[in-house]
Amino acid sequence: MTQPGRVAAITGAASGIGFTSAERLAADGFTVLMIDRSDAVAERAAELRAKGHDIDIFVGDLVKSETIDAIRDHLAERHGRCDVLLNNAGVSSRTHGQEPSFQKTTREDWEFVFAVNLTAPFLLSQAIFPLMQEKQWGRIINISSRAGRTLVRRTGVPYHASKAGIIGLTRALAGLGGRHGITANTIAPGRIVTPLSATSPEDAIADNLRQIPVRRLGTTHDIASAVSFLASEESSFITGATLDVNGGGFVA
Numbered sequence: 001m002t003q004p005g006r007v008a009a010i011t012g013a014a015s016g017i018g019f020t021s022a023e024r025l026a027a028d029g030f031t032v033l034m035i036d037r038s039d040a041v042a043e044r045a046a047e048l049r050a051k052g053h054d055i056d057i058f059v060g061d062l063v064k065s066e067t068i069d070a071i072r073d074h075l076a077e078r079h080g081r082c083d084v085l086l087n088n089a090g091v092s093s094r095t096h097g098q099e100p101s102f103q104k105t106t107r108e109d110w111e112f113v114f115a116v117n118l119t120a121p122f123l124l125s126q127a128i129f130p131l132m133q134e135k136q137w138g139r140i141i142n143i144s145s146r147a148g149r150t151l152v153r154r155t156g157v158p159y160h161a162s163k164a165g166i167i168g169l170t171r172a173l174a175g176l177g178g179r180h181g182i183t184a185n186t187i188a189p190g191r192i193v194t195p196l197s198a199t200s201p202e203d204a205i206a207d208n209l210r211q212i213p214v215r216r217l218g219t220t221h222d223i224a225s226a227v228s229f230l231a232s233e234e235s236s237f238i239t240g241a242t243l244d245v246n247g248g249g250f251v252a
Contacts, residue, residue: 007079008231009033009071009128011062011120012089014041016194017143020220021086021227026053028228031079035071036089037061062089062120063112072127082131084139084231087121087166093156100156110158117162118169125173129182138182139231140173142166143223144242146190146250154204163188167242174240183239185230190246192218213248 008025012018013034022044026032031054034041038059045055058074060067075082093100093109100109125140132138147155148163166186173184191208209217226245229235244250 005031006083007031007033007075007081008084008086009035009075009082009124010086010088011035011124014038014044017189017192017220017223018086018088019044020224021088022055023048023051023053024221024224024228025084025086025231026055028231030054030084030231031056033058033071033075033079033082035060035062062124063115065123068120068123068127071124072131075128075131081135082128083135083137084141085124085128085132086141086143086227086231087124088143089116089120090143090145090163091116092159102157105157113156113158114162114165117159118165121166122169125169125184129173129177132177132182133180136181138177138180139235140170140177140182140184141227141230142170142184142186144170144186144188146188146244146246148186149188149242149244150250170242171240178239183230183235185235185238185240186242187223187226187230188242188244188246188250189223190218190244190249192220192223194220208249211249212246216247218245218247 008030010018010022013022014036022032022034033056034045035058041057045057048055093113144166145163146152147160148167170184170186226243
């Protein structure tokens with residue numbers, strides 16, 4: 001799925017799904033802009049450059065509106081395009097693997113989770129859409145969750161709601177982008193082995209594993225493979241879809 005000359009922007013790219021997806025898209029031939037609020041993204045980018053990949057970085061907090069504008073300007077001025085946007089950055093309100101109390105969830109908690117999980121993907125898509133429209137080709141890929149499709153214990157109401165919202169956003173973007181050669185799709189991962197998921201209690205992980213028909217947890221490579229396909233020419237007739245990558249843990 002080689003895509004020479006094309007540019008992919010990935011949020012939350014310093015670790016987990018974001019980093020593995022950056023490596024995969026770079027291997028596919030994309031120039032990859034790795035976006036993260038952590039300075040660690042520079043070290044991770046250096047790892048990929050050492051393998052011969054074409055990598056750029058941007059450090060910024062997606063909660064700040066000026067960051068969105070700066071990312072758009074960076075892409076326009078340095079690369080002149082953005083062909084793939086992977087909205088991967090996300091946060092959860094859970095604490096030490098325990099489900100937060102619905103009654104004790106504060107407005108501040110709610111707004112922070114939504115700011116990262118839903119508002120930032122909306123604003124970035126809005127900002128970058130014209131760059132894709134100019135080329136009459138684009139792929140917007142949003143990372144939701146099994147919690148956006150069904151009840152998942154211990155994740156909390158804000159997370160559930162924001163991850164369901166990203167699916168609705170994706171459908172709206174699909175309707176807007178189709179005539180411009182822009183597709184928009186969602187990936188809804190199940191339990192994936194990441195630094196964040198590793199903080200869950202062992203009993204929670206074991207309980208989750210029992211619910212997965214293929215009897216294993218997912219890996220970041222499982223998600224990156226789906227990203228690679230949705231970012232390719234081969235996916236051009238797929239838009240507005242939600243791809244459940246969860247080993248059968250949720251069957252629609």
